[in-house]
Amino acid sequence: MEELQVNDIFYSIQGEGKYLGEPQMFLRLQGCNFRCKWCDTREAWDGDGGVSMGMDKIIDKLKRFNCSRICVTGGEPLLQSDKLLHLLEQLKELNYSIVLETNGSMVDKEIFSLVDCVSADMKPPSSGMKSTDKILSSLKHKDQLKIIVEDKTDFDFAKDVIKRCQCICYLQPVGGINVKQVANWVLNDQLENVRVTLQLHKLMGMK
Numbered sequence: 001m002e003e004l005q006v007n008d009i010f011y012s013i014q015g016e017g018k019y020l021g022e023p024q025m026f027l028r029l030q031g032c033n034f035r036c037k038w039c040d041t042r043e044a045w046d047g048d049g050g051v052s053m054g055m056d057k058i059i060d061k062l063k064r065f066n067c068s069r070i071c072v073t074g075g076e077p078l079l080q081s082d083k084l085l086h087l088l089e090q091l092k093e094l095n096y097s098i099v100l101e102t103n104g105s106m107v108d109k110e111i112f113s114l115v116d117c118v119s120a121d122m123k124p125p126s127s128g129m130k131s132t133d134k135i136l137s138s139l140k141h142k143d144q145l146k147i148i149v150e151d152k153t154d155f156d157f158a159k160d161v162i163k164r165c166q167c168i169c170y171l172q173p174v175g176g177i178n179v180k181q182v183a184n185w186v187l188n189d190q191l192e193n194v195r196v197t198l199q200l201h202k203l204m205g206m207k
């Protein structure tokens with residue numbers, strides 16, 4: 001029986017991107033190939049951690065919530081791409097709307113075309129990690145890109161990415177930086193194709 005390493009299954013409010021504020025079910029998969037400086041889900045790093053769960057059990061758990069929208073997140077979900085594809089195919093047959101969150105380190109065209117929205121990160125210099133440039137050309141209009149901004153170096157990095165991206169790019173200030181500062185940089189440079197947002201779930205103290 002095919003099993004996925006699962007960190008958590010829960011129901012919460014989407015705190016990022018174009019679905020901001022929407023109640024969604026979250027399937028957090030275990031294992032990550034990045035070690036971002038400001039990561040807040042370190043419990044999902046270890047690929048052998050969490051619990052092994054068969055597809056039927058995952059779907060049963062999701063069905064307990066009265067919700068048709070699923071956000072698959074991590075960790076990095078694409079580290080389990082073969083099994084994940086089979087799960088996503090079953091979820092699409094059940095008419096769920098699916099957002100796939102990924103750290104931008106890899107591309108899986110089959111999965112990207114199956115889900116309703118790929119929500120990819122482009123890791124900025126302050127993270128200490130590097131996403132692949134291939135993610136930019138893989139994202140379609142339905143998808144979204146998210147970039148954390150900790151300082152001006154991150155913003156300058158984001159500016160270059162925004163110009164090359166086909167979809168909307170969400171800038172998310174973190175750490176000591178003021179959201180107004182990021183907003184002013186965006187306005188000063190008259191950037192298009194961008195939204196300045198806060199991570200709502202953190203403001204609300206939710207996971």
Ligand code: SF4
Binds near residue numbers: 033036038041042103
């Ligand atoms: S990609 Fe996500 S889960 Fe992995 S280290 Fe970075 S912030 Fe944490």
